Amino acid sequence: MTSIGKKNQRKFYQTLMTLAFFLDTSQYRYISRFVKQFYIFDWMVLVSVAAAFTILEGNYRMPFVMELIQYMIVGFYFTSIFVVFIIKKEAIMSNYNCIQTKFIQWSNKRALHSNAAYKRNIKTVKSLSIPLAILSLSIALGPLISTINDIGKLPLDNRAHFVLFWPTIVDTNKLSMYGIIYTLQVIFTIILYISVLSFNLGYMVFLNELITQFEMLLNGINDAFKYKMDKQFQTLFIDCIRHHQIIIKFLDDLKSYFKWMILIEIIVVQVILAILIYNLTKVNASLGYKVKIAGSILFNLLPICFHCHIGEVVLSLHTRLSNHIYNMPWYDMPNKNKQLIVIMLQRTQRDLTLSSALFSSERASRSLISKVIKQVYTILNVLLKT
Numbered sequence: 001m002t003s004i005g006k007k008n009q010r011k012f013y014q015t016l017m018t019l020a021f022f023l024d025t026s027q028y029r030y031i032s033r034f035v036k037q038f039y040i041f042d043w044m045v046l047v048s049v050a051a052a053f054t055i056l057e058g059n060y061r062m063p064f065v066m067e068l069i070q071y072m073i074v075g076f077y078f079t080s081i082f083v084v085f086i087i088k089k090e091a092i093m094s095n096y097n098c099i100q101t102k103f104i105q106w107s108n109k110r111a112l113h114s115n116a117a118y119k120r121n122i123k124t125v126k127s128l129s130i131p132l133a134i135l136s137l138s139i140a141l142g143p144l145i146s147t148i149n150d151i152g153k154l155p156l157d158n159r160a161h162f163v164l165f166w167p168t169i170v171d172t173n174k175l176s177m178y179g180i181i182y183t184l185q186v187i188f189t190i191i192l193y194i195s196v197l198s199f200n201l202g203y204m205v206f207l208n209e210l211i212t213q214f215e216m217l218l219n220g221i222n223d224a225f226k227y228k229m230d231k232q233f234q235t236l237f238i239d240c241i242r243h244h245q246i247i248i249k250f251l252d253d254l255k256s257y258f259k260w261m262i263l264i265e266i267i268v269v270q271v272i273l274a275i276l277i278y279n280l281t282k283v284n285a286s287l288g289y290k291v292k293i294a295g296s297i298l299f300n301l302l303p304i305c306f307h308c309h310i311g312e313v314v315l316s317l318h319t320r321l322s323n324h325i326y327n328m329p330w331y332d333m334p335n336k337n338k339q340l341i342v343i344m345l346q347r348t349q350r351d352l353t354l355s356s357a358l359f360s361s362e363r364a365s366r367s368l369i370s371k372v373i374k375q376v377y378t379i380l381n382v383l384l385k386t
Contacts (some may be wrong), residue, residue: 008165020202021092039195047075063283070275075266088257117212138295237340263356265304274379311354322348
């Protein structure tokens with residue numbers, strides 16, 4: 001890796017890991033604690049507690065209460081995720097260190113450019129910038145458009161015009177005060193989006209680095225088979241076995257905290273989506289309100305789709321590796337070399353499934369998305385009948 005490549009990779013990954021998982025990287029060790037505390041305060045207090053207090057303050061119609069409940073659930077949901085990151089910080093740090101050390105060492109040993117995954121990650125971030133900007137603007141500007149449309153028609157506090165909520169201790173019907181409150185809300189909302197986006201980008205980094213290492217492992221196996229009749233095969237293939245063990249350790253660390261995210265998402269996301277769709281169909285509001293709800297649906301749906309995609313990719317890795325080794329011309333090799341192949345084939349039988357923790361055995365895969373959608377339909381039918 002060139003010095004410029006190393007510097008860029010170190011800067012990007014350190015910044016991302018600090019924002020996503022509160023890791024004390026060498027460059028940002030002094031702000032990780034602040035980021036952690038601010039994220040939890042932002043989600044738990046400014047979203048969950050504020051929405052709950054708004055419900056307790058007065059009598060509201062069902063659609064408004066449903067939206068407030070949705071905000072409470074979302075706030076608790078992301079707060080729980082960040083608590084998991086705090087508890088499993090050692091495993092996340094192990095993943096990060098593995099990328100920065102062992103993965104790079106293997107790339108250099110294979111005489112390959114160790115910055116390939118980094119460039120792919122940067123390209124993905126750039127391709128996502130425009131869709132994410134549109135999604136963020138739809139949620140942030142939707143309440144403002146809705147408010148402008150409803151000025152003079154009803155008290156502004158009677159509808160969910162705001163991204164976040166607060167007790168009615170100020171007169172938000174005054175345009176100047178509303179402007180101040182709305183500006184603060186947009187600032188905090190941007191921080192909320194950064195928190196969610198950053199840990200999903202962190203998973204993207206882990207996934208792309210993992211895929212790159214598996215591709216290098218397959219190439220290493222191909223190179224070893226060029227010497228299948230020689231003793232040099234043993235040296236090269238044993239090196240592949242060792243690196244495969246490093247990859248398995250990386251996955252074990254990932255599974256130790258990823259499974260809790262899947263569990264939380266299975267429980268929470270389907271309820272959130274049902275409430276949002278209920279509000280979209282039942283609330284008689286302006287276009288801006290509907291734009292905000294549509295943006296919220298995407299905001300809650302896209303992460304679980306991405307996490308299921310990660311699980312699907314991981315599921316295919318060992319199958320691909322096992323089939324690749326089995327299809328190699330191993331049958332006419334010396335017995336000592338065959339023994340190494342048997343060892344590797346046995347290792348590829350290990351289950352890599354990213355499943356949820358405790359009482360749910362659901363695994364992260366594309367089939368889980370269809371199950372979530374079916375459950376959303378069931379919950380929505382119940383809400384519509386109430």
